Structure formats: structure tokens, C-alpha cells
Amino acid sequence: MLLRTQGRGRGVRRPVLRHPAQVVVTAFLVADLIGTLLLMLPASRAGAGSAPVVTALFTSTSAVCVTGLTTVDTATYWSPFGQAVILGLIQVGGFGIMTLASLIALFLSRRMGLRTRLTAAAETRSVGLGDVRRVLRGVFVVTVVVESVTAALLTARFRTAYDDDWGTAAWHGVFHAVSSFNNAGFALFSDNLMGFLTDAFVLLPISVAVIIGGLGFPVLMELARRVPVRRWSLHTRLTLSMTAALLGGGTAFVTLAEWGNDGTVGGLPPLAKLLAGWFHAVQPRTAGFNAWDYGQVTDETLMGTILLMFVGGGSAGTAGGLKVTTFIVLFFVIVAEVRGDRDVIAFDRRIDHRVVRQATTVALLGVAAVVGGTMLLTELTDLPLPDVMFETTSAFATVGLSTGITPQVGEPGQLVLVVLMFLGRLGPITLVSALALRQRTRRYTLPEGAPLIG
Amino acid sequence: MLLRTQGRGRGVRRPVLRHPAQVVVTAFLVADLIGTLLLMLPASRAGAGSAPVVTALFTSTSAVCVTGLTTVDTATYWSPFGQAVILGLIQVGGFGIMTLASLIALFLSRRMGLRTRLTAAAETRSVGLGDVRRVLRGVFVVTVVVESVTAALLTARFRTAYDDDWGTAAWHGVFHAVSSFNNAGFALFSDNLMGFLTDAFVLLPISVAVIIGGLGFPVLMELARRVPVRRWSLHTRLTLSMTAALLGGGTAFVTLAEWGNDGTVGGLPPLAKLLAGWFHAVQPRTAGFNAWDYGQVTDETLMGTILLMFVGGGSAGTAGGLKVTTFIVLFFVIVAEVRGDRDVIAFDRRIDHRVVRQATTVALLGVAAVVGGTMLLTELTDLPLPDVMFETTSAFATVGLSTGITPQVGEPGQLVLVVLMFLGRLGPITLVSALALRQRTRRYTLPEGAPLIG
Numbered sequence: 042m043l044l045r046t047q048g049r050g051r052g053v054r055r056p057v058l059r060h061p062a063q064v065v066v067t068a069f070l071v072a073d074l075i076g077t078l079l080l081m082l083p084a085s086r087a088g089a090g091s092a093p094v095v096t097a098l099f100t101s102t103s104a105v106c107v108t109g110l111t112t113v114d115t116a117t118y119w120s121p122f123g124q125a126v127i128l129g130l131i132q133v134g135g136f137g138i139m140t141l142a143s144l145i146a147l148f149l150s151r152r153m154g155l156r157t158r159l160t161a162a163a164e165t166r167s168v169g170l171g172d173v174r175r176v177l178r179g180v181f182v183v184t185v186v187v188e189s190v191t192a193a194l195l196t197a198r199f200r201t202a203y204d205d206d207w208g209t210a211a212w213h214g215v216f217h218a219v220s221s222f223n224n225a226g227f228a229l230f231s232d233n234l235m236g237f238l239t240d241a242f243v244l245l246p247i248s249v250a251v252i253i254g255g256l257g258f259p260v261l262m263e264l265a266r267r268v269p270v271r272r273w274s275l276h277t278r279l280t281l282s283m284t285a286a287l288l289g290g291g292t293a294f295v296t297l298a299e300w301g302n303d304g305t306v307g308g309l310p311p312l313a314k315l316l317a318g319w320f321h322a323v324q325p326r327t328a329g330f331n332a333w334d335y336g337q338v339t340d341e342t343l344m345g346t347i348l349l350m351f352v353g354g355g356s357a358g359t360a361g362g363l364k365v366t367t368f369i370v371l372f373f374v375i376v377a378e379v380r381g382d383r384d385v386i387a388f389d390r391r392i393d394h395r396v397v398r399q400a401t402t403v404a405l406l407g408v409a410a411v412v413g414g415t416m417l418l419t420e421l422t423d424l425p426l427p428d429v430m431f432e433t434t435s436a437f438a439t440v441g442l443s444t445g446i447t448p449q450v451g452e453p454g455q456l457v458l459v460v461l462m463f464l465g466r467l468g469p470i471t472l473v474s475a476l477a478l479r480q481r482t483r484r485y486t487l488p489e490g491a492p493l494i495g
Numbered sequence: 496m497l498l499r500t501q502g503r504g505r506g507v508r509r510p511v512l513r514h515p516a517q518v519v520v521t522a523f524l525v526a527d528l529i530g531t532l533l534l535m536l537p538a539s540r541a542g543a544g545s546a547p548v549v550t551a552l553f554t555s556t557s558a559v560c561v562t563g564l565t566t567v568d569t570a571t572y573w574s575p576f577g578q579a580v581i582l583g584l585i586q587v588g589g590f591g592i593m594t595l596a597s598l599i600a601l602f603l604s605r606r607m608g609l610r611t612r613l614t615a616a617a618e619t620r621s622v623g624l625g626d627v628r629r630v631l632r633g634v635f636v637v638t639v640v641v642e643s644v645t646a647a648l649l650t651a652r653f654r655t656a657y658d659d660d661w662g663t664a665a666w667h668g669v670f671h672a673v674s675s676f677n678n679a680g681f682a683l684f685s686d687n688l689m690g691f692l693t694d695a696f697v698l699l700p701i702s703v704a705v706i707i708g709g710l711g712f713p714v715l716m717e718l719a720r721r722v723p724v725r726r727w728s729l730h731t732r733l734t735l736s737m738t739a740a741l742l743g744g745g746t747a748f749v750t751l752a753e754w755g756n757d758g759t760v761g762g763l764p765p766l767a768k769l770l771a772g773w774f775h776a777v778q779p780r781t782a783g784f785n786a787w788d789y790g791q792v793t794d795e796t797l798m799g800t801i802l803l804m805f806v807g808g809g810s811a812g813t814a815g816g817l818k819v820t821t822f823i824v825l826f827f828v829i830v831a832e833v834r835g836d837r838d839v840i841a842f843d844r845r846i847d848h849r850v851v852r853q854a855t856t857v858a859l860l861g862v863a864a865v866v867g868g869t870m871l872l873t874e875l876t877d878l879p880l881p882d883v884m885f886e887t888t889s890a891f892a893t894v895g896l897s898t899g900i901t902p903q904v905g906e907p908g909q910l911v912l913v914v915l916m917f918l919g920r921l922g923p924i925t926l927v928s929a930l931a932l933r934q935r936t937r938r939y940t941l942p943e944g945a946p947l948i949g
């Protein structure tokens with residue numbers, strides 16, 4: 042973070058964020074490296090010896106990018122110390138992305154000359170220390186509150202229903218609460234959450250924490266300040282409506298697609314099917330816990346889940362994917378085009394064509410990353426194409442769901458996934474911020490050309 | 496076609512095209528229906544009885560939409576009369592789409608207030624009878640010339656190298672020439688062109704006819720008029736450069752992906768591999784002949800071919816897909832965004848944001864159609880997901896390549912493919928023309944909203 046140090050006293054606003062993209066990437070690389078080194082310590086392993094570097098790198102990247110893909114069993118491969126390192130990386134990664142993305146959003150909204158509700162201050166072209174403190178405090182409070190409540194609920198359930206002693210129950214409660222709110226999807230059970238498929242007291246608190254973390258800090262702040270609905274920002278309206286649509290539609294789709302599948306919920310009563318459907322509509326966006334075996338789901342669920350993963354959650358939160366706003370903006374582009382409107386309109390607000398172009402660019406480069414990753418992984422392994430597509434999307438969208446092939450992709454394949462996780466976690470946000478800083482204007486206007494389309 | 500009949504003498508330009516989308520859809524539905532009825536005649540079948548309605552409908556749609564997917568063997572299921580009906584449908588479909596799409600392009604370019612090189616006349620808001628005659632004559636000449644030359648080359652080869660008698664050689668020559676230029680992909684051999692995998696004298700004439708037909712009439716006219724390169728329209732520049740890139744890149748990719756595959760070209764010498772690679776890089780855009788078994792290709796080729804099929808060929812020609820200009824415009828959107836340019840620039844021409852929005856809309860709705868079709872077909876059948884994705888893309892892009900599952904999708908599945916072929920053939924062009932006619936302007940400007948992206 043580039044601090045201007047020539048501040049002339051307390052009253053002067055000191056700009057802090059100058060090159061946000063570099064700050065974010067550097068911070069994550071450093072955290073990832075420290076995590077890798079810690080996980081290579083013999084103390085981090087449950088068994089003898091120390092973890093190989095690729096295993097440590099993969100796990101550290103997966104944790105700090107809050108993805109949740111694993112090549113080794115988190116429950117048995119790592120010692121309690123190793124698991125604590127993973128927990129720390131998840132917390133640092135989730136807190137870091139939420140804070141930095143919020144600061145960048147603040148920064149960009151000022152660059153674009155728009156007021157933001159995050160701050161009552163007048164427009165300025167950079168983000169000051171006061172803003173940084175305000176965002177840090179806000180994210181901290183949200184994190185502590187949501188994680189504490191979730192941890193308490195889960196601990197109580199583990200203690201009362203599963204005969205864990207208080208220590209184990211509390212450790213499990215805290216770990217899964219942190220993993221939920223930060224959309225990490227790491228679990229301390231060898232089969233992830235498959236032992237809890239019908240337990241609403243475990244699945245519901247986790248789902249709620251996942252959704253809250255995935256809405257993103259700007260939306261949470263607006264909700265926390267009890268801004269009246271009719272004064273909600275466009276960003277909040279778009280995020281909440283798209284989230285509701287994806288949760289509702291996703292639950293209906295997944296529940297119906299698995300209804301008669303004996304490999305997952307075929308044998309369960311209807312209400313249990315609905316609970317499982319809901320949980321697995323929440324997880325692709327983008328927490329990545331699983332309470333059923335994705336190696337056993339129908340092709341419909343596989344495809345639907347790939348789409349949900351690709352879309353992901355809200356901006357400036359702990360969710361991954363290309364973000365709901367990216368896609369709802371593209372949806373309104375279609376609407377505008379079909380209606381013949383000159384402007385792209387959403388909820389009575391005009392969306393600038395620069396925002397439309399950002400959304401188009403993010404979506405296209407996202408498709409390119411997933412397709413490229415799938416090609417590479419297909420080349421490096423002999424695994425079935427649908428599983429590879431699922432795995433690649435899961436890595437890029439930092440979801441962490443898998444049909445079970447992660448340990449089989451080999452070391453080159455793991456490195457591909459590492460790159461995808463990093464790209465997926467930091468790509469969209471750094472792309473948008475770097476691009477927004479580079480707006481240029483030509484002195485002259487070129488003649489127009491109109492190629493035929495379609 | 497809505498003819499204004501109150502023309503007041505020869506000097507008055509009479510507008511002809513008023514509702515181009517309706518004209519095109521109606522014309523194709525009528526042709527499809529007539530084709531279906533003809534193919535249901537007992538005379539159309541080689542064996543006893545007459546073809547079932549779904550088989551006739553599927554074949555007629557596949558022919559008139561110049562797709563080439565088949566549920567029955569064209570060589571043995573249909574009588575020579577039936578094959579002639581198919582040939583007629585291909586010719587009507589190819590000629591029809593090329594003519595109508597060119598007229599619509601002319602119409603739209605005038606609506607958008609731009610001069611077009613198709614006509615030297617001053618701007619007017621509609622297309623007159625003179626234009627219709629000019630386009631019809633142009634398409635007719637191009638069709639006859641390319642098909643005749645191709646037919647002559649193929650006939651000579653069939654006669655000299657394969658011991659066909661002159662009648663058979665000529666019939667095969669004409670049929671495959673028409674099928675090539677119109678990007679139809681129907682063949683009179685039960686294994687399509689698999690008997691000619693190493694025969695350059697068959698594969699090259701077909702490739703060239705396919706490419707010429709797929710460039711589209713506006714580009715062909717500009718080339719035929721020997722417009723100097725530096726005065727080429729943006730449309731021609733974009734189409735030719737993207738076509739060259741896809742042919743070059745596609746050939747390299749497919750050749751390398753199949754290099755060691757014994758199921759296709761593994762056992763052939765390098766030059767034969769290159770020939771086969773070239774041929775199968777040409778076919779997905781979007782002729783659909785195959786000289787190897789797509790059930791045997793590598794996953795890399797399968798994925799690469801899906802992408803090539805989805806992109807397709809040039810606008811206002813016989814090729815399908817979403818068209819090369821759609822994607823190269825989106826590519827320049829990314830370039831503009833990454834460089835921070837205010838305008839989208841391609842070859843020193845500014846691309847209006849309406850064109851960008853058209854491209855975005857066509858691409859997104861295309862993805863939606865393919866994903867939706869894949870979902871439906873997955874639901875209706877138990878076929879492997881990669882094959883279903885391949886089949887759906889092939890139908891929507893009117894390519895006609897298949898891993899071999901077409902006869903296994905069942906009647907409901909065939910109807911899904913029929914709808915996809917129709918949508919893919921007529922969707923993009925009618926969408927763009929219908930949309931362009933509906934440009935509206937609001938009297939007031941709404942306040943701006945700027946959701947976070949990525």
C-alpha cells in the first residue's frame with residue numbers, strides 16, 4: 042500500500058490506495074508463501090516427516106484463496122497445528138479480500154465521480170487512512186459477529202447431538218464457522234459434511250453464514266445501517282435480487298435433478314431432499330462444502346452446479362466466481378437490446394457503458410480461463426471431461442467442490458489448479474481496478490465501422 | 496415479403512423489405528414443411544413403406560437449415576429421388592439464407608445511416624426491388640460458379656480414382672459440391688467422407704468450397720469487385736482476419752491433438768496428418784463433413800471443435816454458428832477495456848456501442864441456447880455429457896458433426912435438435928434485424944448507477 046507520508050497534520054486527508062491491484066496481489070502472494078512454509082514444518086503433519094512442497098503450496102493456496110480443494114485429507118493428514126495454520130490462512134484470506142476489495146470499490150466509485158454510501162465524506166480521488174480504518178473496523182465487526190454466532194450454534198449441536206466433548210465440539214464449531222463465513226469449504230471430517238446430510242441444525246447455520254459472507258461488505262453495510270429499501274444503492278438491489286433468484290432457482294433445480302437419485306437423496310423423505318437441495322444450491326456460490334458425493338450426482342446437477350459456481354457470489358465479500366452483478370448487468374444488456382432501449386437500465390438506473398464493458402470483459406476472460414484450464418488439465422490427465430470441467434470451474438471460482446479427482450490430477454495438474462485459484466480469486470478484482478485506472482481518451486474520433494453481427 | 500405496390504413508374508425505388516425477420520422465418524418454415532411432406536412419400540425411401548414423420552421432419556430441417564445431422568443413413572435409407580429432395584432442400588436453404596441475410600444486412604446498414612459497398616445508391620430507409628434483383632443475381636452467380644468448379648473437380652476424381660461410372664461420378668460430384676458450398680455436410684456415403692481421409696483431391700476442393708460459402712456474400716462481393724485492400728470495409732477485414740486466424744490456429748490445434756491418436760490419424764505420415772487436421776479445422780465452421788470418426792477423437796479435439804463450431808463462419812453466407820464478427824467484436828471489446836480506450840476500435844474504425852451490444856446479446860443468447868439444449872438432452876437421454884454437448888453445439892451452429900449419438904437421442908431428443916437447428920439457423924439473424932428495427936429513445940435520462948463488477 043503506497044502511503045503518502047508528507048501529511049501536514051491531522052486535518053489533512055492522506056491518500057493510501059494508489060496502486061490497488063499491486064497491493065492485493067503482493068499481499069496474497071506473501072500470505073500464500075508464509076502459509077506454504079508453515080505447512081512444510083514437521084509440526085504441521087499428523088504423521089511422520091513433513092509435507093512435500095507441492096502439497097503445502099496447494100493447501101496454502103486453497104486456504105488463502107478460500108477455495109477448499111484438497112489433495113490430502115484435512116482431517117487426518119494435518120496435525121491440530123497444521124489445521125490451525127489452515128484456519129489462520131482462511132481467516133487472513135477472507136478478511137483480506139473483503140477489506141481490500143471494499144477499499145478498491147470505494148476508490149473506484151470515487152474515481153468514477155460517484156458518491157458512495159460507504160462514506161459520508163465529499164468526493165476525493167483517493168482513499169484516506171480514515172476510510173481504511175472505517176472499512177477494517179466494519180469488516181472486523183461483521184466477521185466476529187457472524188462467526189461467533191455460527192460457532193456457538195454449531196458447537197452446541199456437535200456437543201449435544203454427536204457426543205463430542207466440549208473441547209472437540211468448540212474446535213469443530215469454530216473451524217467450520219470460520220470456514221463457512223469465509224466461503225472456504227474446508228472441513229475437519231474426512232468426508233467433508235456428508236455425515237450431516239439430514240441435519241438441519243448443522244446445514245442451516247452454515248448456509249446462512251455462507252450467504253452472509255458472500256453478499257459482500259458494501260451490501261452488508263447498507264443492510265446494517267438500515268437504509269430504507271427505496272434508497273438502496275443499485276449495487277445492493279442487483280446483488281440481493283440476483284442472490285435470491287439463484288438461491289430459489291438453484292434449490293428448485295438441484296432438488297428436482299436429484300429427487301430420484303439413489304446415490305444422493307433418492308431414499309430420503311421430501312423435506313430432507315429439499316434441505317439437501319437448498320444446501321447444495323448454497324454451496325456452489327461459493328463455499329464448497331458438500332453433504333453428498335459429487336461423484337454420484339446426475340449430469341443435470343453437475344451442469345447446473347458448474348453454472349452456479351461460475352456466477353459465484355457478491356462483489357467485495359468472501360465469495361468467488363465472476364460475481365452476481367457481472368451477470369445481472371449482462372442480463373440487463375440483453376433486456377435493453379431486446380426492448381430496443383438506447384441505455385442499459387436496471388431498477389430505474391442507467392448503467393454506464395463502461396460498466397457494461399467491464400462486465401463483458403470479466404465474463405469473457407473468465408470463460409477463457411476456465412476453457413484454457415480445462416484444456417490444460419485434459420492434456421495433463423486422462424480424467425473424464427465432465428469431471429475436469431467441474432474441477433476447473435471449482436478452482437477458478439474458488440468454490441472447492443469436486444467429483445473427487447483432485448488427488449489424481451498429479452503435480453503439474455495441481456499447479457494448474459493453483460494458478461486457477463489465484464487467477465479466480467484475484468483476477469476479476471485486479472482486472473477491474475487496474476482497468477478503471479487506465480481510462481484514456483483519444484484526442485480524435487475515428488470514423489465508424491459497422492460489421493454485421495449474427 | 497411486404498411489397499409496396501403503389502410504385503409510380505420505373506424511376507421510383509420501391510421498398511420491399513419491411514419486416515425481414517418474419518419473411519425469413521416464414522420462408523424457412525414453408526420450405527421445411529414441403530420438404531417433410533416430400534420425404535414422407537414412399538418414392539423417397541429406398542426400402543418398402545414411407546419414412547415416419549419425425550424422421551422426415553428431422554431430415555428436412557437438417558437439410559434446409561444446412562446442418563447435416565442425420566438419424567438415418569442418407570446413402571441407404573433414401574432413394575435417389577429422396578436424395579434429390581435433400582439436395583434441393585440444401586440448395587434452397589443455402590441460397591435462401593445467403594440472399595435474405597444479405598438483403599437484411601443491406602436494409603440494416605441503411606437504417607443505421609451507413610453507406611454500404613453492396614450498392615452505390617444513396618441512403619434510403621428500405622430495400623428496393625433493384626437491390627433484391629442485384630443480390631439475387633450476385634448470389635446466383637457465385638453459387639453456380641463455385642458449385643460447378645467443385646463438382647467438376649470431384650467428378651473427375653471420383654471417375655478416375657474410384658472407378659465410378661460417369662453417371663455415378665457426376666451425381667456424387669454434384670451432390671457433394673452443393674453440400675460443400677452450402678455448408679450442409681450431407682454425404683452420399685454411409686461413413687460420410689471417412690473413405691477419403693488421405694485423398695487431397697477430394698478433401699481440398701470440398702474445403703475450398705466450404706470456406707468460400709462460409710465467408711458470406713458481402714465479403715465475396717467486395718473480393719469479386721477487386722476492391723483494393725486498403726479500402727476494404729471493416730466487415731470484410733474482420734471476417735477475413737478472424738477466418739484466417741481460426742483456420743490457422745484450428746489446423747495447428749487439431750493436428751497436434753490427434754497426432755498420436757491411433758483411432759484417427761496416429762498411423763499416417765506427417766503430411767497426411769496435416770491434411771486431415773486442416774480438413775477437420777475447416778469442417779466445424781460449419782460444413783460438418785467428417786473424414787474421421789468423431790467418436791474416436793481426443794477430448795482436446797472434442798473441446799476445440801465445440802469452440803470452433805460455436806464461433807462458426809461469416810455473416811450472410813451459408814455458414815452457421817454465432818459468426819466470426821460477433822466474436823472478433825467481443826475480442827476488441829476486451830482490447831479496448833484492457834487498454835483503457837473510451838471507444839472500441841478495430842482496424843482504425845470505431846465500433847458503435849450498439850454493435851457491441853448486439854454482439855454481446857447474440858453471444859449470450861447463443862450460450863443460453865446451447866446450455867439449455869444440453870440440459871434438455873441430458874434429461875431426455877442417458878448419453879455421455881461430452882457427446883451431448885458436442886451434439887447440441889453442432890445442431891445449434893448448424894454444423895452436422897456428431898460423435899455418433901444422433902440416432903440414439905429418441906424422438907423427443909430429435910425434436911429438441913430440430914428446434915436447435917432452426918434457432919441456430921434463424922435466431923441470430925432475425926434477432927439482430929428485429930432488434931435493430933426497434934431502437935427506441937427515452938425522452939428523459941435516468942440517473943446513473945454503478946454496481947461493482949468482479
Ligand SMILES: [K+]
Nearest residue numbers: 108224328440
Ligand atoms: K470455497
Ligand SMILES: [K+]
Nearest residue numbers: 562678782894
Ligand atoms: K452444416
